Amino acid sequence: MTEHLLRPFRPGDAPVIHELQARHAKADGADPHSTMEPPPDPERLRRAMERADWAVVAVDPSDSVAGWGSLRSWTEDDGTRVYLTDGYVAPPARRRGLGRRLLRESEAVAARLCAGHTGNGPVVLGGNASTVQPDRMALLERSGYRQVFTMVEMEHDGSPVRPRQLPDGVTVRAATIADVPALAALTARAWAGRPYFAMPDVDELRDWLSRSQLALFHVATIGERLVGLVAASRTPARIEIESVQVDPDLQRRGLAAAMLTRMLSTLSEQRGTVPIRLHTEGLDPVGARSLYERLGFQVFREYRRYRKPLSR
Structure with a gap:
């Protein structure tokens, strides 16, 4: 089994990640018209990763990118502090534990950041998955996450x-x-x-x-x-x-x-x-x-x- 190294995101990784996800868009069920998950544009992706609390890429021994992980946080109006974990693993690298590893790493970062949080509201981990991502849904549910609400994307007929x-x-x-x-x-x-x-x-x-x-x-x-x-x-x-x-x-x-x-x-x-x-x-x-x-x-x-x- 290939052991992947997790290293900090670098600006030059953005076009590589864009190409990786574009290459696997059909297998991923990606929707080119989506308002919720539009195809990643390298510049938007770079800005999002650089603004994140934590962002890494997963590379194999030849330094080829196989996925990425990130964590970002905010406080909602009711005082809830949210640490949202996100990530992507390319199809050839799936079912080898990489997605679970990225999730665990992001949760560990959230726990460290949470220790310095001074608010009085609840603190939660968040995770997102669409209905064309059964592996992601299963990973979150096995890891103790529970669905709290659903967004729907709609198209005019x-x-x-x-x-x-x-x-x-x-x-x-x-x-x-x-x-x-x-x-x-x-x-x-x-x-x-x-x-x-x-x-x-x-x-x-x-x-x-x-x-x-x-x-x-x-x-x-x-x-x-x-x-x-x-x-x-x-x-x-x-x-x-x-x-x-x-x-x-x-x-x-x-x-x-x-x-x-x-x-x-x-x-x-x-x-x-x-x-x-x-x-x-x-x-x-x-x-x-x-x-x-x-x-x-x-x-x-x-x-x-x-x-x-x-x-x-």
Whole structure:
């Protein structure tokens, strides 16, 4: 059995990892149109690995890369500290213990980092796997992780979309960078009390708008008050509905449906052959999935989110 060495990630590893995963994309069931797990782009991959708390590559005795592992952490709004372990093992190196080794190494790093954590909330390990990754699901479950929620990726079926009427007093316009403070306030209200959520800061929201196609980033207002948003983006691989938010005072009044149908009417005219995708919570805690299904979206793939306690 080949013994792999785990060494720290180096920037030059990013294109090698990209080529490795691209080579095995078909065997992995990779989806080139995915909004949840888009094909790795070398630069995005490099940035993600460099921002991680811990990142390694697994190499064989000839220094050929066979996989990678990483750990990143954040604190959710309810005070939960999350250490998310992630990784990839190329098909030829699977079923030889490498995935289990990467998982154990990342858990050991999380335990060391956890010792210095000063918050009072719970501390957990997290792991992700999709329904086309049975080996990853089995590894997490054997290691004591339990599924806590599911994300679903959905694709529009191409059926005609009838625009819905906006609630009285609401107008819709394209977003501007000046909307960032109002978007922060809307996000805080729309997501208040939701589990598994970490509020983005103002700089992150500003960066999102600066990278967005503002003609496809619509905000709803009542007077000067921003009460909703629908943001979309277009790439050669797909059109994505990135976010839908409605102020709690306007929920259940048809605002989300009206904004989405307007956006979908625009997107359908320019979609060409690319799919329209979005993702949302599988258990439908606020009715988002049900709304999307009524508007012609169908579940394409499920992504399971696992956690287990981390002792300090």
